[in-house]
Every structure is written in structure tokens, then in C-alpha cells.
Amino acid sequence: MRLELPDPRVEIRGAAWVEDGLPHRLPAWTRAQFPDDFLAMVESQPSGVRLRFRSAARHASLDVAVLRVAVDPAPPAEPQPYDVLVDGVVVPQPSGTASAAGVIALEPIAGTTVERPGPVGVVDLVLGGDGTAERAVEIWLPPGETTRLVALTTDAPVSAPGPVDAPRWVHHGSSISHGAGAASALGAWPMVAARIAGLDLVNLGFSGNAVLDPFVARAIRDQPADVITLKLGINVVNHDAIHLRAFAPAVHGFLDTVREGHPTTPLVVVSPLLCPLVETTPGPTSLDPADPSVFRTTGHASEVADGKLTLTVIRSVLRAVVDARADSALTYVDGSSLYGWPDWDDLPMRDLMHPDADAHRLIGKRFGAVLRGLSA
Numbered sequence: 001m002r003l004e005l006p007d008p009r010v011e012i013r014g015a016a017w018v019e020d021g022l023p024h025r026l027p028a029w030t031r032a033q034f035p036d037d038f039l040a041m042v043e044s045q046p047s048g049v050r051l052r053f054r055s056a057a058r059h060a061s062l063d064v065a066v067l068r069v070a071v072d073p074a075p076p077a078e079p080q081p082y083d084v085l086v087d088g089v090v091v092p093q094p095s096g097t098a099s100a101a102g103v104i105a106l107e108p109i110a111g112t113t114v115e116r117p118g119p120v121g122v123v124d125l126v127l128g129g130d131g132t133a134e135r136a137v138e139i140w141l142p143p144g145e146t147t148r149l150v151a152l153t154t155d156a157p158v159s160a161p162g163p164v165d166a167p168r169w170v171h172h173g174s175s176i177s178h179g180a181g182a183a184s185a186l187g188a189w190p191m192v193a194a195r196i197a198g199l200d201l202v203n204l205g206f207s208g209n210a211v212l213d214p215f216v217a218r219a220i221r222d223q224p225a226d227v228i229t230l231k232l233g234i235n236v237v238n239h240d241a242i243h244l245r246a247f248a249p250a251v252h253g254f255l256d257t258v259r260e261g262h263p264t265t266p267l268v269v270v271s272p273l274l275c276p277l278v279e280t281t282p283g284p285t286s287l288d289p290a291d292p293s294v295f296r297t298t299g300h301a302s303e304v305a306d307g308k309l310t311l312t313v314i315r316s317v318l319r320a321v322v323d324a325r326a327d328s329a330l331t332y333v334d335g336s337s338l339y340g341w342p343d344w345d346d347l348p349m350r351d352l353m354h355p356d357a358d359a360h361r362l363i364g365k366r367f368g369a370v371l372r373g374l375s376a
Contacts, residue, residue, distance in 0.1 A: 001157055005149040009160045012149070014049040014202055016219070021065075021149040023049045023141070025204060027222075030215045036111025039209045041069070041104060047143035047178045048191065048203030052161040055127070056134045057154035062123040066101035067115060067146040074292050076103050080142030082123050083186040087135050090186065091128050097142075098123050104146060108208060109286065120150055136161060143179030143188055144207075168224055169199035169371070172216060173231030174238075176273065176354060176363075177205025183357035192364020197371035199227065210235045212242070217254045221261035227374055228262060230254070231270040231335065233314040240284040240299065243307040247314070251321045255330075266374045268331045269322050271315040273339040273363070277352045282308035285353070295353040333370055338363045 003010060006018050015023035026043045034040050051062075062082070070076040079097035083090065102118030127137060141147050152158070171177060171190050179188035186192070194201035202223070204216065210232060220228060232251065236242050242250055251269075258267065278285065282299035304310060315334060322332040339347075339355060339362070347359040355363065 002151055002153045003158060004151050007152070009053055009158050010152055011052040011161050012049065013052050013164070015046065016223075018149075023147070023149070025049070026216070026219055030219060033213075033215045035213075037113040038106065038108060038111040039206065041106065041113050041146065042178065042206045042209055044146050045144055045178070045207075046141040046147050047185070047188065047205055048201050049141050050185075051137075051139040051141075051149075051152070053137055053152075054134050054159045054161055055137055055154050055156050056129065056131055057127050057137075057156035057158070058129055058131050060125045060127055060137070060139070060152060060154045062125070062139065062152055063120050063150035064098050064123060065117065065120050065148040065150060066098045067104040067117070068101045069144065070103050070105045071108060071287065072105065074287070076101075077144060080145050081184045082125060082142060083140040083184050084125055084127065085138040085140070085186075086127055086129065091126060093126060095124060098145070101145070131156060134159065140185035140191075143182070143185050164200050166198055166200040167226035168202065169194060169197075169227045169229070170202045170204065170220055170223065170225040171229045171231070172204040172206075172210060172220060173229075173270070174205065174210040174235045175207035176234075176360075177203065177210070177231055178207045179205070179360075180207055181349075181354035181356050182360040187357055187360055189360045189364035189367060192361055193368040193371055196365060196368025199371060205231075208235055208238060211239060212236070212250045212254050214253070214257065217257035220258050225262055225265055227266045227268075227371065228258060229268040229270060230258075231272075232318060233272040233311060233335075234275065234278075236314065237278045237283040237309055237311060238285045240282065240308060242309065244309060244313065244317070245307055247309060248317050248321055251318065252325075255321075255325065259327075264329050266329050266331070267327070268333055268370070268374070269318055270333045270338075271318045271335040272311045273335040273355070274341060274344055275311060275349070275353060276344065279311050280304075282310050294351050331374070338366045
């Protein structure tokens with residue numbers, strides 16, 4: 001059967017709303033406050049977004065209109081795979097990528113984008129089974145590809161999924177939380193951690209855009225959550241967006257807003273993972289023109305005395321902010337305990353900024369233990 005999407009029999013979970021088949025992870029009202037096209041691009045990339053339905057189908061296909069990112073002078077990103085869970089078990093996919101795509105060209109410094117749409121592509125998916133028993137199916141969309149959902153075709157009828165009874169985890173972070181460097185949607189560290197801890201993830205990881213925007217805090221405040229985690233700091237350095245004088249008050253303000261809607265919900269502040277490039281040297285950072293496969297910083301260590309931030313300073317400030325708040329449900333986690341110097345030696349960041357697939361799995365396993373500890 002063929003269903004034009006969206007369809008009430010297919011839940012689009014992890015999205016705040018859907019606009020003409022395009023899932024958005026932030027509410028529609030936030031768009032009036034977006035600073036630029038960069039954030040508009042990443043919030044419409046469906047990290048953590050999945051389709052849920054029930055069917056006895058053995059095969060399915062998705063018609064999708066995809067945009068893959070190109071950051072000048074690099075070519076468009078490689079196709080990202082779709083992941084499939086059937087009754088909670090991963091079903092390996094022989095291909096699992098969209099057969100066609102357009103391009104969205106990003107100029108990250110100016111925050112501008114230019115879209116060059118392509119034809120509608122098809123994603124062929126194997127669901128397995130014997131074609132008789134109805135099962136719970138989840139199709140996880142690629143975290144870094146803007147994906148407009150057109151249609152779902154299956155070789156058996158589709159019915160609406162059952163309710164989700166897992167606790168709801170709302171997470172906000174940067175490109176690593178978004179999934180940069182992961183092998184696929186389920187390989188990104190928040191998804192790894194969610195599966196370990198048995199949580200229902202809402203991923204508000206936004207590449208290059210975790211900079212304490214007030215509208216993100218309000219979006220978190222206004223939605224249901226059983227646990228909330230905030231991974232803060234690296235994008236502040238990347239953009240050189242906030243200096244020392246304003247950083248702690250901005251963090252306090254973000255936490256105050258979240259607490260307006262969730263006064264006693266377990267809340268975890270996570271400082272940056274190890275990133276030697278900016279541990280003791282401030283930003284801003286960018287792709288290196290001499291070698292666009294790696295990042296560079298144009299900051300200088302001497303500028304720390306003028307209030308520019310490094311990851312070392314940010315970890316100290318975040319710990320102090322958490323310690324200063326009379327909040328028994330608030331926890332601080334040092335990001336270097338999730339990925340630190342020993343991990344850099346074994347699993348270095350090839351682009352000097354983002355962990356690879358193996359490191360994502362390691363971080364996810366470690367954070368999964370943190371999440372389980374919150375309910376112990």
C-alpha cells in the first residue's frame with residue numbers, strides 16, 4: 001500500500017511539527033527569532049526523528065526530497081543511511097540511502113544558505129519477517145540531511161503504532177549531539193545512550209548552534225520531559241559568541257527558563273568533550289582554507305586575559321554555576337569524562353572537532369550509564 005505523508009497511521013516522532021512533509025525540531029513560533037539560515041537548516045535536519053507504525057510488511061520504501069549539505073569549498077556530504085528497528089531490534093539495510101538528492105550550500109560564517117533542490121529520491125528498506133505477523137516498525141531518518149517526507153509504500157497494510165511508555169528525554173547540544181561523525185542515526189551518541197537507558201529521545205542537538213539561545217530554552221520549558229540534559233559550551237567558543245562576563249549569567253538565565261516549566265525534573269548540565277584545538281586557545285573556529293578536511297582556530301591564548309573563552313574556562317564556569325544553584329535535581333557532568341585525553345589517543349577526532357563513529361558509541365555508552373544513574 002502507498003500512503004502520502006504525513007498520514008495519521010504513521011507517527012513522525014521527535015519532531016515538534018511538520019510543514020508540508022518537512023519535520024521541524026523546534027516549534028513554528030521560534031522561526032521569527034532565528035538569527036540566520038544556518039539555524040533554520042539544522043533544526044529542519046531530522047536528528048532523532050523517526051517514523052513509527054505497525055505492519056506485517058517485509059519491505060518498505062520511502063519517497064523523500066533530500067538536501068545534502070555542501071560547505072564551500074568542500075563537495076556535498078556523502079549520503080547518510082536510514083536505520084530500521086522492528087520490535088526494537090535493528091534490521092541491517094543493504095543500502096538504505098536516498099537514491100537522489102539536492103544540495104543546500106552553507107556559508108557558516110555569514111550563516112547563509114542556498115538551496116538547489118533535486119528530484120525525489122527513493123529509499124528501499126528491508127523489514128524482514130514472514131509477512132504474516134504485524135510488528136512495530138521504526139524508520140530513523142538521517143540526522144544531517146534535510147528530509148521532506150513524500151510517501152511510504154509497503155507490501156502489507158499499515159496501522160497506527162501503540163503508545164510510547166518510556167520516559168521522555170529532552171536533550172540539547174551542538175553538532176556532536178546532532179550526530180556529526182556518527183555512522184548513522186542510531187549511531188549518534190544521544191541515540192546510543194537513549195537505547196541503553198530505555199528513554200524516549202527528543203534530540204535538540206543543533207550543529208553549530210548551541211549558544212544559549214533563549215527561544216531554545218523556552219521550547220524546552222514548554223514541552224513534556226522526564227529528564228533534561230544540556231550539553232553546553234563548544235559552540236560558544238566556535239563562534240566566539242559570548243565572553244566571560246556574560247557567560248555565567250546566560251547559563252543561569254537558560255536554566256531559569258527551563259525550570260519555569262520543569263521545576264523538579266532531573267536536569268543535567270554537560271560541559272564540552274575534550275577538543276585540544278580549543279582547550280586553552282579561544283575561537284573563533286572555522287574550516288582551515290589550507291586543508292578543508294580539518295578545523296582551525298584563529299584565536300590566541302593571550303586573549304583569555306581579555307575574557308575570551310576556552311573549553312577549560314567553560315568547564316570551570318559551568319561547574320560553578322551548577323554548584324551555586326540550590327537545586328537538588330540539577331547535576332553537572334564533565335564532558336571530558338565522556339571523551340578525554342586517553343580517548344583522543346585511541347580515537348582521535350580526524351577533523352580536530354568531531355568524534356568518529358566508534359567514539360560516538362563510546363560516549364553514548366558512558367552517558368547511558370549517567371542516565372540510568374538518575375533513576376537509580
